[in-house]
Amino acid sequence: xxxxxRLLAVGAVFVASFVLVEHAGTxxxxxxxxxxxxxxxxxxxxxxxxxxxxxxxxxxxxxxVAVRGHTVLADLDRSGWTRINTRxxxxxxxxxxxxxxxPSVEAVQPNYVYRALLAPNDPSYGQLWGLKNIGQTIGTGxxxxxxxxxxxxxxxxxxxxxxxxxxxxxxxxxxxxxxxxHEDLAGNMWDGGPGFPLHGTDFxxxxxxxxxxxxxxxxxxxxxxxxGNNATGTTGxxxxxxxxxxxxxxATGSGTTxxxxxxxxxxxxxxxxxxxxxxxxxxxxxxxxxALNNARANDVVVVVAAGNSAxxxxxxxxxxxxxxxxxxxxCVAALDQNFSLATFSNYGATSVDVGAPGTNVLxxxxxxxxxxTDNFNSGGTLNWTTSGGGWAYRALxxxxxxxxxxxxxxxxPSGTYSNNANQRAFKTFTLGPSAATLLSFSxxxxxxxxxxxxxxxxxxxxxxxxxxxxxxxxxxxxxGLVGSDYDISAxxxxxxxxxxxxxxASGVDQGVxxxxxxxxxxTLNNTTYxxxxxxSMASPHVAGLAALLRAYNPQFTxxxxxxxxxxxxxxxxxxxxxxTSGRAADAMSSLAYINAPTALRAxxx
Amino acid sequence: xxxxxxxxxxxxVLLCSITLAxxxxxxxxxxxxxxxxxxxxxxxxxxxxxxxxxxxxxEVSITGQPPIDVPYVSGAAAPTSVARFLQAGTYLVTVRAxxxxxxxxxxxxxxxxxSQLVVVVQ
Numbered sequence: 001x002x003x004x005x006r007l008l009a010v011g012a013v014f015v016a017s018f019v020l021v022e023h024a025g026t027x028x029x030x031x032x033x034x035x036x037x038x039x040x041x042x043x044x045x046x047x048x049x050x051x052x053x054x055x056x057x058x059x060x061x062x063x064x065v066a067v068r069g070h071t072v073l074a075d076l077d078r079s080g081w082t083r084i085n086t087r088x089x090x091x092x093x094x095x096x097x098x099x100x101x102x103p104s105v106e107a108v109q110p111n112y113v114y115r116a117l118l119a120p121n122d123p124s125y126g127q128l129w130g131l132k133n134i135g136q137t138i139g140t141g142x143x144x145x146x147x148x149x150x151x152x153x154x155x156x157x158x159x160x161x162x163x164x165x166x167x168x169x170x171x172x173x174x175x176x177x178x179x180x181x182h183e184d185l186a187g188n189m190w191d192g193g194p195g196f197p198l199h200g201t202d203f204x205x206x207x208x209x210x211x212x213x214x215x216x217x218x219x220x221x222x223x224x225x226x227x228g229n230n231a232t233g234t235t236g237x238x239x240x241x242x243x244x245x246x247x248x249x250x251a252t253g254s255g256t257t258x259x260x261x262x263x264x265x266x267x268x269x270x271x272x273x274x275x276x277x278x279x280x281x282x283x284x285x286x287x288x289x290x291a292l293n294n295a296r297a298n299d300v301v302v303v304v305a306a307g308n309s310a311x312x313x314x315x316x317x318x319x320x321x322x323x324x325x326x327x328x329x330x331c332v333a334a335l336d337q338n339f340s341l342a343t344f345s346n347y348g349a350t351s352v353d354v355g356a357p358g359t360n361v362l363x364x365x366x367x368x369x370x371x372x373t374d375n376f377n378s379g380g381t382l383n384w385t386t387s388g389g390g391w392a393y394r395a396l397x398x399x400x401x402x403x404x405x406x407x408x409x410x411x412x413p414s415g416t417y418s419n420n421a422n423q424r425a426f427k428t429f430t431l432g433p434s435a436a437t438l439l440s441f442s443x444x445x446x447x448x449x450x451x452x453x454x455x456x457x458x459x460x461x462x463x464x465x466x467x468x469x470x471x472x473x474x475x476x477x478x479x480g481l482v483g484s485d486y487d488i489s490a491x492x493x494x495x496x497x498x499x500x501x502x503x504x505a506s507g508v509d510q511g512v513x514x515x516x517x518x519x520x521x522x523t524l525n526n527t528t529y530x531x532x533x534x535x536s537m538a539s540p541h542v543a544g545l546a547a548l549l550r551a552y553n554p555q556f557t558x559x560x561x562x563x564x565x566x567x568x569x570x571x572x573x574x575x576x577x578x579x580t581s582g583r584a585a586d587a588m589s590s591l592a593y594i595n596a597p598t599a600l601r602a603x604x605x
Numbered sequence: 606x607x608x609x610x611x612x613x614x615x616x617x618v619l620l621c622s623i624t625l626a627x628x629x630x631x632x633x634x635x636x637x638x639x640x641x642x643x644x645x646x647x648x649x650x651x652x653x654x655x656x657x658x659x660x661x662x663x664e665v666s667i668t669g670q671p672p673i674d675v676p677y678v679s680g681a682a683a684p685t686s687v688a689r690f691l692q693a694g695t696y697l698v699t700v701r702a703x704x705x706x707x708x709x710x711x712x713x714x715x716x717x718x719x720s721q722l723v724v725v726v727q
Contacts, residue, residue: 158710555652568708589708594656594717597663597685597700599649602723604642605688 130357141360148337175217237544334358426498568593655704
């Protein structure tokens with residue numbers, strides 16, 4: 001990988017002119033050298049000065065230096081400038097003053113420090129406000145505001161002056177998988193050797209291919225470690241990384257304890273030292289907790305998302321794993337472009353640790369989606385095939401908004417359905433080739449016990465309740481319009497999807513209303529990027545930082561990493577009382593954070 | 606004069622103390638007389654790269670004494686001990702780690718918070 005871009009070093013000419021402009025008063029002129037006050041201490045080498053001698057014999061110059069207790073380190077060039085090491089304990093200001101009045105000295109100045117300021121050349125870097133916020137507008141952003149406050153970012157450029165390469169630290173992304181072929185990730189994937197040639201493994205399908213069929217995990221992975229400074233796409237917090245892809249969420253973004261536990265333990269046993277889990281659920285989970293204990297015992301830092309319910313995680317019902325109290329766990333809330341808490345972000349004074357950018361986050365995704373919808377237009381003719389009657393398009397007000405629905409009964413929700421009904425509605429869709437096909441819709445239902453709404457699909461079309469595949473069956477009360485997602489990738493085109501109201505002989509109720517019907521098809525590609533909102537996007541900023549810290553400090557333990565991130569973060573008013581630290585992730589501050597020495601003892605001789 | 610040392614080391618959550626006294630060897634009820642002693646202060650090494658590389662190190666504070674700089678010199682880590690000859694008295698000792706890194710990305714020396722306090726009573 002190449003290195004710099006925002007170069008001061010457009011050559012020595014620029015450096016020289018910078019000296020003249022910025023430090024004109026410190027370059028002393030003949031005939032009488034003047035020592036000037038030393039500039040800010042960070043801007044020069046603390047034990048060196050540069051002295052320009054008049055043309056004198058070499059031994060005289062050495063004598064002039066030695067009499068001050070100094071030593072010559074090097075002659076810079078034929079101009080007469082010499083780099084000199086000062087006396088131990090002497091300040092630079094004192095050293096400069098010591099040459100005052102020396103007739104053999106034409107000029108003296110500090111040995112200023114210049115640093116390259118690293119920013120990558122990736123073309124979309126300017127849209128990554130979380131890494132560098134200059135108040136830019138995120139053109140693809142969907143969360144208001146789409147522009148914010150300059151400096152409200154994770155202060156990564158300063159840290160990049162010290163380290164960009166996290167490849168000594170394996171980061172496991174436990175998620176929906178990763179598009180390991182993506183142009184901005186392929187070079188930064190974990191090498192799993194012959195046992196895991198696809199850079200991870202898949203605990204959903206039980207094979208070794210963790211290809212991302214949801215898009216979420218790829219986005220997360222690229223925030224951690226998209227290849228930086230490759231003139232392509234975006235950059236990760238780490239320019240160079242080793243991303244281990246562990247798939248536990250299916251194409252709809254859903255997973256189980258079993259898969260997650262397996263993935264955590266896999267990551268631990270295969271050398272990961274940082275795990276990111278941008279996922280959550282609502283219950284304490286002992287098996288999950290045990291896996292986190294295993295990670296802790298093996299010195300693995302686990303970074304997790306706080307959740308997107310605008311909920312206080314400290315309360316009953318708070319989201320896990322954020323709510324676990326393991327010392328190796330760091331839970332992350334989402335901040336917007338002004339470093340205000342995102343409106344959707346969970347929080348918790350005792351459960352959520354830090355904040356990080358989580359709105360309008362641009363990153364790589366797994367491909368593109370095409371969508372087939374049915375808007376159930378109540379002005380049109382019902383174009384679903386029905387049998388047994390009962391189904392109709394309706395224009396309703398659900399959840400306070402006008403919504404077109406496919407309803408049963410035709411009077412839904414004011415009427416009631418029939419007993420002993422077997423009423424079907426299905427439709428056949430022509431699908432293109434895809435890596436994944438998802439069915440989604442929202443539904444409101446009120447069904448008596450023994451009465452069911454069933455969902456089936458069938459390859460090659462036709463009535464899906466005659467030889468099709470059952471997807472779901474619901475009864476009871478939804479309490480409002482709720483969303484549902486199903487993976488129907490196995491449905492060969494033309495694919496028919498159908499609903500069946502199946503009722504018994506006793507009891508009737510309002511029935512069902514179905515809205516927002518869509519079939520989404522994924523075409524994988526390696527060049528797509530998208531902008532997402534969520535604590536899922538905040539967490540990988542911190543996971544990347546954890547990897548950066550461990551790479552820079554190879555001796556760090558998980559305790560050191562957690563201390564540096566929590567205590568080294570930047571205080572943000574919006575996080576006060578909402579997180580354990582009141583701070584936002586700040587890469588440079590964390591890099592500069594130093595733990596207090598321990599085990600101090602005194603002994604007598 | 607032969608000197609026998611009696612030492613008691615106490616350590617709490619936030620404060621440790623080492624109590625030292627010198628005893629005259631002549632017998633006959635001579636009162637203990639404090640003596641100047643060399644005290645070696647030591648601590649566990651920090652794990653930050655910045656502490657254990659050029660520009661890093663430790664600063665030991667002993668009440669009434671100028672701060673003692675213990676800079677990184679070479680090798681894998683900065684030194685983690687320092688010895689000082691102290692007159693009789695009570696001394697509070699702490700140590701801070703530092704590195705040539707600051708939150709703004711410069712090289713201004715950044716310090717840790719002080720270590721746990723040790724009290725030396727001579």
